[in-house]
Amino acid sequence: MGVKILFFAGLREALGTGAESLALPADVVTVGALREHLAARGEAWSALATMKNLRVAVNQQMVGLDAPVKAGDEVAFFPPVTGG
């Protein structure tokens, strides 16, 4: 089982996709490593590495980039929220 990855708002538009499933490489054990793995695809994906204030949620809870990630998790990347 891999991870389900979600993207929202301006990031979703920049990447041209809102969701994907990914088999986790063995060396990707944190959210930060997953971000680098995705950013390494280049072009639009490099925004993940350069974006200021990138927010991350694992299983729908906001976490820091050092949070662990494992198979079966739902990981979401998004810009700072602007509701209300």
Place this chain on the structure above:
Amino acid sequence: MSVSVQEADFDAGAEIAALSAGREDVGAVASFVGLVRADKAADSAVGAGGEAAVAAMTLEHYPGMTETALEDIVKEARQRWEFFDVRVIHRVGRLLPGDRIVLVAVASAHRGEAFAACEFIMDYLKTRAPFWKKEETPEGGRWVDARESDDHAARRWNSGAD
């Protein structure tokens, strides 16, 4: 406690009345209603002046997490203040200037708890609930930038000043 994320509009008066319906222990209901503003986004990162008026706005959210985040915020408010009931409604989808976006209403015995909890819930909603606004202007669409002042407003509840 009741939290809703919906496309439909809401009747703020009816929601506020429902918080105290049939009970005699509620002495205060404080509420906040947020609306779509049409004026140019003077608070955007681009700066004041020269920005086109907002013709419409689309609110995106993270289904599932949104509801959980709002419920967690209400739970956190409950740990700080005593109040009876809360109603939170946040709309999603396409909204026009003047449309209601959000309602927070808190019923308590006395006004202090209701005012404080209502403001706390709004401040935390602004910085923690996964909603994103995209404005439509004559010059095209633009995602609203998060405001430093919103982070500041949420942080002050941890300063010990409350």
